[in-house]
Amino acid sequence: MPLPAVPDSYADVDLERAFYVLAQQQLGDLASQLAKAKAPPPEAAGLARQVAAAQRTWQEDLAPLGEPNRNQQLRKNVAAANELERKVTAAVPRPGADGTREPFGSARFEMLKTAVSMACSVTGAENPLIASVFGTGNEPAARRRLTEIAEILAKRLEQTSPGIAGDQAGFVLAALPATMKALASTTPKGGYIRIQPNALKDADLHGLATALVHEASHLMAQPTVDYAYRPGGLFHLLPASLAPRNAAHFEYLAAQFLSAGRTEAPADGSAQAKALLVLQFKVTRAWVRASDLTSPGPGRIPVAGLFHVDPDKVGLAVATAMFTALFAAMEAVMSLVQRNTTLTFAAAERLTMPADGAAQVTVAQAPPTAAATAAIDLICLHLSRQGRVGFRHLDLAKYIDDIASYDRPGLAGEVAGFLRWADSAPVGLGTPDSDGA
Ligand SMILES: [Zn+2]
Numbered sequence: 001m002p003l004p005a006v007p008d009s010y011a012d013v014d015l016e017r018a019f020y021v022l023a024q025q026q027l028g029d030l031a032s033q034l035a036k037a038k039a040p041p042p043e044a045a046g047l048a049r050q051v052a053a054a055q056r057t058w059q060e061d062l063a064p065l066g067e068p069n070r071n072q073q074l075r076k077n078v079a080a081a082n083e084l085e086r087k088v089t090a091a092v093p094r095p096g097a098d099g100t101r102e103p104f105g106s107a108r109f110e111m112l113k114t115a116v117s118m119a120c121s122v123t124g125a126e127n128p129l130i131a132s133v134f135g136t137g138n139e140p141a142a143r144r145r146l147t148e149i150a151e152i153l154a155k156r157l158e159q160t161s162p163g164i165a166g167d168q169a170g171f172v173l174a175a176l177p178a179t180m181k182a183l184a185s186t187t188p189k190g191g192y193i194r195i196q197p198n199a200l201k202d203a204d205l206h207g208l209a210t211a212l213v214h215e216a217s218h219l220m221a222q223p224t225v226d227y228a229y230r231p232g233g234l235f236h237l238l239p240a241s242l243a244p245r246n247a248a249h250f251e252y253l254a255a256q257f258l259s260a261g262r263t264e265a266p267a268d269g270s271a272q273a274k275a276l277l278v279l280q281f282k283v284t285r286a287w288v289r290a291s292d293l294t295s296p297g298p299g300r301i302p303v304a305g306l307f308h309v310d311p312d313k314v315g316l317a318v319a320t321a322m323f324t325a326l327f328a329a330m331e332a333v334m335s336l337v338q339r340n341t342t343l344t345f346a347a348a349e350r351l352t353m354p355a356d357g358a359a360q361v362t363v364a365q366a367p368p369t370a371a372a373t374a375a376i377d378l379i380c381l382h383l384s385r386q387g388r389v390g391f392r393h394l395d396l397a398k399y400i401d402d403i404a405s406y407d408r409p410g411l412a413g414e415v416a417g418f419l420r421w422a423d424s425a426p427v428g429l430g431t432p433d434s435d436g437a
Pocket of ligand 1 (some may be wrong): 214215218225226248
């Protein structure tokens with residue numbers, strides 16, 4: 001994303017810090033855009049060298065504090081970085097940058113209908129299955145919520161025409177990250193669900209159906225939250241009170257009911273597993289919250305304090321760019337943590353990342369929340385050294401670690417309660433199997 005214009009009233013040191021972060025994020029993105037190009041054009045190598053040079057410029061070239069040409073220097077660097085972005089994007093287009101909307105067409109619409117009807121059939125899941133996923137006491141609530149999910153999906157299908165490109169209603173075809181089959185967005189009219197075109201494959205409509213159950217659960221009158229996702233089976237360890245509130249529980253039930261491929265065995269209740277659960281929980285909340293904050297609102301204020309982007313001082317454009325960069329940084333953290341990360345206890349703290357493998361985080365033995373804090377620090381340091389995040393690693397780590405204070409106001413109590421639970425509950429408590437159901 002291009003850097004915003006340097007505001008005219010530029011006088012504050014904070015502004016430089018913000019632009020520095022934004023430029024690191026932008027140039028890091030450009031470097032990875034070039035590195036990931038499938039068929040790089042001849043000029044790609046030269047552009048990669050220019051990006052590396054620009055990264056050095058931002059680190060070295062700003063005039064010392066108090067010099068009169070400091071403002072000019074900042075404007076020059078911003079213009080150069082944006083020009084470089086234009087060249088890189090012309091040479092190596094960003095995947096999914098094309099925002100054209102297209103209709104489903106009859107063949108894909110039929111597949112969508114099949115996936116929706118599979119997803120709606122989950123309301124017929126038998127009590128023992130529901131009780132084993134949600135806990136016995138939650139069975140009636142979970143069943144009511146499954147009925148609501150089916151109604152939401154049926155309504156979205158009614159709002160979708162095979163021949164018309166959707167726009168913020170019903171189901172909408174949209175370029176989503178490759179790993180995401182569907183994505184719900186709330187709107188004043190009740191919300192819509194975006195569908196990744198690649199998810200409409202006859203061979204894997206079960207997979208899409210389970211994703212639809214997850215996404216529709218976010219559109220309920222009392223929406224679910226993403227506290228912990230399915231990979232690794234850690235969500236099974238969440239306290240029973242959070243089960244009907246967590247979207248992955250509904251998705252997992254759907255996967256079990258529809259026998260949609262592999263379903264995750266519950267993680268063991270060891271202290272390491274709980275630390276990993278806390279890590280996943282905080283990173284997930286921090287990612288969701290960063291996505292909220294890309295739109296202006298009062299929730300931005302405490303986070304702006306942490307990152308030195310008070311909108312009154314830096315202007316709305318710079319603040320918005322910073323929050324967009326925060327979300328990009330959280331995407332990097334999230335994709336690292338969601339890839340079957342392991343966490344072990346040992347004296348020498350470190351993070352190793354085998355090529356294309358899952359991160360292996362080693363932290364000193366500690367209660368789950370303290371171990372998660374150490375892991376968050378290592379992850380942010382790792383990504384910042386790789387140039388994947390523009391923020392100072394300590395600032396980003398603090399945002400994730402203190403997410404209970406930055407989260408949606410309605411969730412603060414639940415998030416803080418979970419963290420207390422994590423350190424106080426005996427290891428192993430809270431798994432659906434442990435209550436004998
Ligand atoms: Zn979700």
